[in-house]
Amino acid sequence: MSFSSKVKEEISQSAINARHCQLASLRAFLQFCGRIDNSEEGKGLYIETDNAIIYRKCFTILRKTFNIMTVTGQSAEESPTNGHYRIYIEDSDDIWNIIQSLKLMDNGVLEPFSAPVNSLLLKSSCCKRAYIKTVFLCIGSVSDPNKGYHLELVCDREDQGRQILGILKDFNIEAKLISRKKYYVVYIKEAECIVDFLNVCEAYVALMDLENLRIVKDVRNNINRQVNCDTANIAKVVNAAARQIEDIKLLEAKGVFNDLSYGLREMAQIRLEHPDEPLNELGRYFDPPLGKSGVNHRLRKLSEIASEYRL
Numbered sequence: 001m002s003f004s005s006k007v008k009e010e011i012s013q014s015a016i017n018a019r020h021c022q023l024a025s026l027r028a029f030l031q032f033c034g035r036i037d038n039s040e041e042g043k044g045l046y047i048e049t050d051n052a053i054i055y056r057k058c059f060t061i062l063r064k065t066f067n068i069m070t071v072t073g074q075s076a077e078e079s080p081t082n083g084h085y086r087i088y089i090e091d092s093d094d095i096w097n098i099i100q101s102l103k104l105m106d107n108g109v110l111e112p113f114s115a116p117v118n119s120l121l122l123k124s125s126c127c128k129r130a131y132i133k134t135v136f137l138c139i140g141s142v143s144d145p146n147k148g149y150h151l152e153l154v155c156d157r158e159d160q161g162r163q164i165l166g167i168l169k170d171f172n173i174e175a176k177l178i179s180r181k182k183y184y185v186v187y188i189k190e191a192e193c194i195v196d197f198l199n200v201c202e203a204y205v206a207l208m209d210l211e212n213l214r215i216v217k218d219v220r221n222n223i224n225r226q227v228n229c230d231t232a233n234i235a236k237v238v239n240a241a242a243r244q245i246e247d248i249k250l251l252e253a254k255g256v257f258n259d260l261s262y263g264l265r266e267m268a269q270i271r272l273e274h275p276d277e278p279l280n281e282l283g284r285y286f287d288p289p290l291g292k293s294g295v296n297h298r299l300r301k302l303s304e305i306a307s308e309y310r311l
């Protein structure tokens with residue numbers, strides 16, 4: 001199952017209980033999946049979708065909110081054929097009731113379902129939440145966080161997109177709107193904003209999945225950084241040691257090695273025997289042990305003498 005489907009499944013399982021929130025949710029179902037048919041043979045209100053999750057959720061809310069099954073018996077019916085789901089409401093009183101409740105009449109004229117939602121339906125944040133949840137069910141998708149961070153809501157109309165942007169902003173979520181072919185796409189790119197969006201949708205399992213993955217990625221990045229850093233340090237130590245050994249070999253070749261002080265000869269010997277050790281480790285081979293600065297001092301002295309013979 002895709003991450004998107006997981007999020008939708010989880011959203012659809014969280015109950016929308018208050019009537020005001022149910023209306024906000026139902027309005028989104030109509031906005032993105034609903035239509036009115038006025039023709040003689042097909043007269044009625046239809047909600048159509050290919051997605052069983054949308055179908056089930058919408059059907060449940062319709063029944064809870066308008067009690068349509070008990071009032072009119074068979075008028076809200078289920079007919080999933082060829083993976084296509086349809087909710088059909090025939091009774092004109094039921095339809096009228098829905099239209100009134102969803103504030104779709106404007107001065108005696110029926111607004112298209114696709115119009116922006118009447119702000120009276122989105123007054124409380126609980127209703128905004130219910131609306132956003134439903135919008136995601138109908139037109140949302142989110143990429144697998146293993147592959148990247150991208151969430152989008154594909155609208156038919158620009159004013160739908162603008163309204164959604166405004167609601168997300170009320171939840172402190174920064175989203176953007178672009179036009180893509182004949183659509184208007186609200187999208188979120190930042191992982192943190194996607195987490196906030198999932199939080200608004202109360203999709204907490206998906207949220208934790210995404211957060212856990214982010215933590216694993218962070219840890220992996222830190223380890224990589226550490227490894228790179230260690231490699232750089234080792235390279236530095238090896239390069240410095242190679243130069244020091246070169247200096248010592250030069251002093252031997254020039255026949256001046258035995259003229260050096262005992263301390264420097266001892267230092268040179270230890271460096272030759274332990275070419276890979278960093279300075280602080282080299283000090284351990286002296287008796288008594290020598291500090292890092294002592295080692296450093298002697299190696300620098302050797303290098304100075306060698307440079308005189310290089311000229």
Ligand SMILES: [Zn+2]
Pocket residue numbers: 018020021022124125126127128
């Ligand atoms: Zn509400």
